[in-house]
Amino acid sequence: MSYDKELAAAKKAATLAAHLCQKVQKALLQSDVHSKSDKSPVTVANYGSQALVSLTLERELPSQQFSLVAEEDSGDLREESGQDTLRRITDLVNDTIANEGPHSFSILTIDDVLKAIDSGKSEGGSIGRHWVLDPIDGTKGFVRGDQYAIALALLDEGKVVLGVLACPNLPLATIGHNEQHSSSNEVGCLFFAKVGDGTYLQALDGSTQTKVNVSAVDNPEEASFFESYEAAHSSHDLSSTIAEKLGVKAPPVRIDSQAKYGALSRGDGAIYLNFPHKISVRTLYFSLTLLFYFDFSMLE
Ligand SMILES: Nc1ncnc2c1ncn2[C@@H]1O[C@H](COP(=O)(O)OS(=O)(=O)O)[C@@H](OP(=O)(O)O)[C@H]1O
Ligand SMILES: [Mg+2]
Structure with missing residues (x-):
């Protein structure tokens, strides 16, 4: 089993989710002190990231039975008090998709977004294929303006067969104490790995991939x-x-x-x-x- 199609879909999904999170984090960091203590941006980014990953995987792999184990469900968003947040999420998801070029989706409704979030309710298990998603790992880092990640993996018959890790704020140049200062301060990394194939890194903007060790x-x-x-x-x-x-x-x-x-x-x-x-x-x-x-x- 090569899992090439699945890996391509996972990379696309994590990249879109990362772009949504970058937008939310940028707005959060530009906001005033009062709005910074508000936890809703991370909520919006979590739901938006999950919706985009779910929509992308389902769309890119139409012939496969879809099962996603993810962190969020739409319960709170269906309450009266969640309506504003739900509208913000829907707008963000639509904006992110619209910016990704010609192969975009048609405009999504609030119901499409709720349904996409709830696709993440699978229980998983050791039979068949299951995607596993943390739509934002490192919420504290996200709120502080530091590191966070979108982590997505595919399990097949109980075994992890591929993983994708989008790190929107991680420098492309190496970090660590033994490193010389690099001339590049570009950030945004997409790591991906497929069983039997090693691990690769590419810039979130899609540059050529390099094998890492x-x-x-x-x-x-x-x-x-x-x-x-x-x-x-x-x-x-x-x-x-x-x-x-x-x-x-x-x-x-x-x-x-x-x-x-x-x-x-x-x-x-x-x-x-x-x-x-x-x-x-x-x-x-x-x-x-x-x-x-x-x-x-x-x-x-
Ligand atoms: N699946 C999986 N595998 C390995 N590590 C994981 C996983 N899920 C969460 N984490 C790490 O657990 C740390 C705490 O995560 P939380 O989500 O609870 O905290 S927080 O939102 O960042 O505040 C946080 O690590 P640190 O930032 O080093 O504390 C997460 O990266
Ligand atoms: Mg999370």
């Missing part, structure tokens, strides 16, 4: 290490103690969201330290996800 550094003294930006998500004290014991000399590179995994998959850093304050099923699951990312970058 994890860092070859094996001496901790020369390694750069990554950790969460938020100390509440991972203990900075513990990672600093461990980094010191390992002999790591560079200070930590702190960034939000799974954008870290993109940066690590292209070798920007050699180590990722993550020490949640409480171990839960969720954190255990994250560690398994991490194994998946690195397996992909190491597969030929």
Whole structure:
């Protein structure tokens, strides 16, 4: 099974969702202090991102049975109090599609958008194919104007067969302490991986793809290490103690969201330290996800 069509559809879907999120984040950062404390932009971007991914996948893969496991459902938007937000989301989805050139959809109604969001209600499972989406990972980074990601994967018979990670604010040039300053300050990365095929990076604006590899550094003294930006998500004290014991000399590179995994998959850093304050099923699951990312970058 090649999954080429599925990968192309996933890249298109994540790119459109990233463009929608960029618009919302730009408006949020230009707004005044009062509006910055308002949580609705991230809500709008989450729903809008999910709607666009769902619509794009269904449209690009019409002959396939569609199952999407995603974070949001339209319950709150169907309430009286959700009507304004729903209109904002519908406008944003339509604007984003209209800007993407000649192959655009016809104008979507509020009902089309609600239906697209609710397509994400699948339960998934180990039989058949299921798309899995986090429409915005790293909401804290998104609100702060920093890193966030749109994370989309396809499972086939219970196995992850492809993954796409859009990181709208991640520099195209490498980040990390050992890097020289780059002349390019362009941001917006699209990482993608298909089982058996390694991991690739391309600019969100669609430039040529390059194959990426994890860092070859094996001496901790020369390694750069990554950790969460938020100390509440991972203990900075513990990672600093461990980094010191390992002999790591560079200070930590702190960034939000799974954008870290993109940066690590292209070798920007050699180590990722993550020490949640409480171990839960969720954190255990994250560690398994991490194994998946690195397996992909190491597969030929
Ligand atoms: N599926 C999966 N795999 C691996 N890692 C994942 C996954 N989903 C969420 N995360 C990471 O969990 C951290 C907390 O995410 P949250 O969504 O709860 O928080 S927040 O919205 O960013 O505030 C946040 O990481 P940090 O930013 O490093 O704290 C997310 O990137
Ligand atoms: Mg999310």
